[in-house]
Amino acid sequence: MQNNSNRRVLRRLAQLAALGAMALLGILDVAQGMLRSEALGLVKVFLAIAAAAVWLPKHQSRSTRLPKAAMALGGLSLLVTLASAAVTSPDSYAYGETWGLAESAALLGVCYVVARRSTAGLGFSALVVVGAAVSFAPLRAGQDYAFVIFGLIQALAAAAVIGLAIYIRIIESSRQRAFDAVRAEQRAEFARDLHDFIAHHVTGIVVQAQGAKFIAEQDPKRVLQALDQIEQAGAETMASMRRMVGVLRDPDSKPDAPLAPVAGVHELGPLLEQFNSAGGAKARMHLDGDLDGLPVEVSTSAYRVVMEALTNVRQHAPAATAADVWIRRTPEWLLVRVANDGVVPARTPAPRDRAGYGLVGLTERVRAVGGRISAMPGIEGGWVVDAAFPIDPRTST
Numbered sequence: 328m329q330n331n332s333n334r335r336v337l338r339r340l341a342q343l344a345a346l347g348a349m350a351l352l353g354i355l356d357v358a359q360g361m362l363r364s365e366a367l368g369l370v371k372v373f374l375a376i377a378a379a380a381v382w383l384p385k386h387q388s389r390s391t392r393l394p395k396a397a398m399a400l401g402g403l404s405l406l407v408t409l410a411s412a413a414v415t416s417p418d419s420y421a422y423g424e425t426w427g428l429a430e431s432a433a434l435l436g437v438c439y440v441v442a443r444r445s446t447a448g449l450g451f452s453a454l455v456v457v458g459a460a461v462s463f464a465p466l467r468a469g470q471d472y473a474f475v476i477f478g479l480i481q482a483l484a485a486a487a488v489i490g491l492a493i494y495i496r497i498i499e500s501s502r503q504r505a506f507d508a509v510r511a512e513q514r515a516e517f518a519r520d521l522h523d524f525i526a527h528h529v530t531g532i533v534v535q536a537q538g539a540k541f542i543a544e545q546d547p548k549r550v551l552q553a554l555d556q557i558e559q560a561g562a563e564t565m566a567s568m569r570r571m572v573g574v575l576r577d578p579d580s581k582p583d584a585p586l587a588p589v590a591g592v593h594e595l596g597p598l599l600e601q602f603n604s605a606g607g608a609k610a611r612m613h614l615d616g617d618l619d620g621l622p623v624e625v626s627t628s629a630y631r632v633v634m635e636a637l638t639n640v641r642q643h644a645p646a647a648t649a650a651d652v653w654i655r656r657t658p659e660w661l662l663v664r665v666a667n668d669g670v671v672p673a674r675t676p677a678p679r680d681r682a683g684y685g686l687v688g689l690t691e692r693v694r695a696v697g698g699r700i701s702a703m704p705g706i707e708g709g710w711v712v713d714a715a716f717p718i719d720p721r722t723s724t
């Protein structure tokens with residue numbers, strides 16, 4: 328969440344800087360006599376504003392409206408170029424005149440957003456039209472070789488902008504595929520944990536039902552007790568089944584995948600003992616509330632949060648001396664916090680086997696049970712991981 332906020336701030340700052348640069352170029356255009364050509368001058372001003380209106384908003388990926396608007400804008404710009412060239416002498420050396428620097432800069436911005444956000448087919452056509460408009464714009468001021476050179480320079484600038492946008496698009500696509508793979512892996516792992524739990528409860532229901540048949544005639548009260556237990560186990564199983572169906576979205580999951588053991592908050596003691604036996608930072612447990620009767624999805628997910636956080640302490644905070652684990656239960660929530668006192672190191676490339684997406688998968692697992700999670704530097708240093716799990720499904724967000 329914090330990273331998304333920072334990206335939005337940087338994007339706004341970049342937009343303001345680009346708008347400021349366009350405004351300065353527009354002032355230069357007017358100072359060089361753009362409005363002296365009356366109608367064509369006003370059209371050039373309109374084109375600069377319209378181009379800014381195209382690249383400035385945030386467009387959705389694979390947009391179809393964006394390339395259509397870009398093609399219309401580029402086509403109109405080419406018509407203005409033809410009209411300007413028709414009224415300009417081929418032997419003119421009007422070095423003091425301007426062809427519309429603000430418009431050229433705005434069209435380069437259009438090339439960037441089209442290359443990043445539009446569909447492949449329409450996007451290619453739009454880039455051809457807008458690129459041609461940028462390349463031929465200097466010919467409005469004259470057909471001398473100097474303006475041809477300016478046109479080549481703007482063509483190279485358009486090619487560089489398009490190449491940069493395509494490069495960023497490829498990086499984003501690769502990162503998204505990696506995120507999707509991690510999320511799918513977490514969903515499958517979560518479903519395997521729930522499979523064990525459901526199988527355990529279904530087996531218990533069958534055994535209790537079989538036992539109830541034998542004692543029905545001898546002790547009817549025990550039959551009622553067994554029916555209550557069967558009802559409770561069935562309700563828990565159905566609730567967990569609904570959650571499992573909600574996270575099973577990967578059609579390529581192998582049904583014969585090995586089942587992972589269900590580890591919950593009651594197994595945190597051995598986990599911390601194993602962590603402390605490795606040397607280095609020492610983990611300390613702080614419990615507040617009764618942990619019995621937690622939904623298995625919540626218990627196993629809380630365990631995974633602590634396990635991942637302690638793993639990150641070993642990998643990214645070697646100078647830490649202590650890692651505190653707080654587990655608190657309220658009537659509606661299970662709250663988990665893991666904090667260490669180490670120094671947050673500079674970001675380094677992650678090993679290939681982890682690919683740097685541990686927190687992504689952990690976030691997917693927490694959200695699958697309706698919980699929330701955050702990870703950020705602590706106020707007094709170190710790193711803090713906070714997670715909240717709804718015990719009552721009606722409190723999930």
